[in-house]
Amino acid sequence: MNNVTLWSWDLVQQVFPDLIIAFLKGTLVVTVAGTVIAAILGLAVALARRSGPLVVRGVLTACVNFIRMTPIVIQLLFVYYMFPSLDPMFIGIGIFGIHYTTYMAEVYRAGIEDVPPGQWEAATALSMSRGRTWTAVVIPQALRSTIPALGNYAISLFKDTPFLIAISVLEMVNVGWTFGGNHFHYVESLTLCGLIFLAASYPTSLLVRRLEKRLAFAH
Amino acid sequence: MPSPTETAPQPDPSTSPSAAEPAIRFDAVEKRFGDNVVLNGLDFQVAKGDRVTLIGPSGSGKTTILRLVMTLEEATGGYIYIDGEPLTHELRDGKRVELKEKHKNEVRKRIGMVFQQFNLFPNMTVMENIIEAPVHVLKMEKAAARARARELLDQVGLADKADAHPTQLSGGQQQRVAIARALAMDPEILLLDEVTSALDPEIVGEVLNILRTVAETTDITMLIVTHEMQFARDVSNRVLMFDGGRIVEEAEPEVMFSAPTEQRTKDFLSAVLGD
Numbered sequence: 199m200n201n202v203t204l205w206s207w208d209l210v211q212q213v214f215p216d217l218i219i220a221f222l223k224g225t226l227v228v229t230v231a232g233t234v235i236a237a238i239l240g241l242a243v244a245l246a247r248r249s250g251p252l253v254v255r256g257v258l259t260a261c262v263n264f265i266r267m268t269p270i271v272i273q274l275l276f277v278y279y280m281f282p283s284l285d286p287m288f289i290g291i292g293i294f295g296i297h298y299t300t301y302m303a304e305v306y307r308a309g310i311e312d313v314p315p316g317q318w319e320a321a322t323a324l325s326m327s328r329g330r331t332w333t334a335v336v337i338p339q340a341l342r343s344t345i346p347a348l349g350n351y352a353i354s355l356f357k358d359t360p361f362l363i364a365i366s367v368l369e370m371v372n373v374g375w376t377f378g379g380n381h382f383h384y385v386e387s388l389t390l391c392g393l394i395f396l397a398a399s400y401p402t403s404l405l406v407r408r409l410e411k412r413l414a415f416a417h
Numbered sequence: 418m419p420s421p422t423e424t425a426p427q428p429d430p431s432t433s434p435s436a437a438e439p440a441i442r443f444d445a446v447e448k449r450f451g452d453n454v455v456l457n458g459l460d461f462q463v464a465k466g467d468r469v470t471l472i473g474p475s476g477s478g479k480t481t482i483l484r485l486v487m488t489l490e491e492a493t494g495g496y497i498y499i500d501g502e503p504l505t506h507e508l509r510d511g512k513r514v515e516l517k518e519k520h521k522n523e524v525r526k527r528i529g530m531v532f533q534q535f536n537l538f539p540n541m542t543v544m545e546n547i548i549e550a551p552v553h554v555l556k557m558e559k560a561a562a563r564a565r566a567r568e569l570l571d572q573v574g575l576a577d578k579a580d581a582h583p584t585q586l587s588g589g590q591q592q593r594v595a596i597a598r599a600l601a602m603d604p605e606i607l608l609l610d611e612v613t614s615a616l617d618p619e620i621v622g623e624v625l626n627i628l629r630t631v632a633e634t635t636d637i638t639m640l641i642v643t644h645e646m647q648f649a650r651d652v653s654n655r656v657l658m659f660d661g662g663r664i665v666e667e668a669e670p671e672v673m674f675s676a677p678t679e680q681r682t683k684d685f686l687s688a689v690l691g692d
Contacts, residue, residue, distance in 0.1 A: 324599075335540070
């Protein structure tokens with residue numbers, strides 16, 4: 199056994215293409231699909247919790263609290279074993295989407311509350327309908343303040359994707375981990391995983407920050 | 418409860434709107450926020466084409482009156498009539514009944530308001546701010562709404578700012594856009610709520626001059642809350658002095674500002690005019 203080698207460039211070369219493929223086909227798909235679901239459902243939940251019927255509001259609040267107060271790994275495993283016929287990738291996207299929906303709903307709620315009362319009053323003074331006030335005035339303004347937070351949650355979701363290893367989704371870390379097991383050497387593949395995560399999230403965070411500056415209203 | 422003397426002489430205005438109806442009529446209007454009674458059975462009228470200025474110390478209920486007319490607040494008692502039609506509540510079978518949202522909307526369309534803080538929509542350009550309600554509420558053709566908006570922008574001296582965003586404009590410019598936006602709805606009644614209070618002193622004049630022109634060239638009924646006594650004097654034909662939610666004194670501006678009869682009016686005027 200070659201227990202003297204601490205770092206093998208050979209293994210790096212071997213695993214790198216597999217990691218990139220797993221990153222694109224697993225990690226990135228869950229991140230993008232999960233974020234899109236969270237962004238859309240989050241807005242729907244925020245609107246329903248603000249102006250839906252009392253029963254709907256109560257049920258949603260209970261669901262949101264339940265989902266936020268339990269770990270995402272438990273949620274993944276629970277659904278995985280409850281519905282063995284479901285594709286793990288599908289479960290991953292769904293759970294990540296719904297889990298982050300609860301965070302996004304809070305962000306949207308804050309964004310909506312940040313719209314000054316004067317905006318609602320101006321809309322009333324112009325006899326604008328309730329629906330038009332939401333779609334033309336309140337939501338566009340609320341979205342501006344939520345886009346940076348949306349970006350940050352997307353990065354956060356991205357970094358949570360290794361939890362998918364629990365339900366054997368072939369995302370990047372799972373592939374790297376398996377490779378490490380097969381070669382009795384984990385350092386190369388896991389280091390690469392870390393670097394790929396860094397290479398993806400750091401530029402994204404810079405982009406989010408730039409977007410934040412561009413979207414801010416000058417006051 | 419309104420006493421018989423307050424309600425008896427009035428025929429039911431909701432059934433017979435006519436040219437003789439006042440533009441705005443308050444009938445025993447009460448407004449309370451929790452335990453705080455702001456208006457306690459207020460009666461007053463504004464005739465069509467009148468320019469009425471409400472003056473008085475802060476907390477006297479002036480702004481609440483404008484907000485009630487604009488339906489930004491709802492009265493907790495009594496009735497408000499716009500052109501003879503009940504605004505939010507009516508007396509039906511001896512009971513105070515809230516009217517349907519659809520009815521409120523129809524009446525509301527005749528009323529425009531300009532706010533102290535302008536309240537332009539920052540996510541829209543100046544042009545979009547002005548045509549939003551004409552297009553989506555009055556269902557005007559977009560081209561016609563744009564043409565009208567350009568006319569109004571010209572009137573307020575901002576013809577070159579149609580594509581600007583509100584945040585790129587000065588306070589005075591924003592307020593001029595807000596005036597154009599309110600006028601684009603062709604309101605019968607225009608409410609002006611301390612429209613110059615948030616402006617730097619040197620640009621107050623430009624906003625007031627535009628409103629003077631509006632007053633001179635249209636027959637829009639105006640209800641004005643302002644601390645600009647010279648403006649009140651120039652534009653209005655009636656001044657109501659409020660204190661504690663009641664009308665203390667009511668007079669033509671020349672009389673009110675030069676020879677008020679009530680001591681409270683004298684005290685207030687000497688405080689705001691600073692002599």
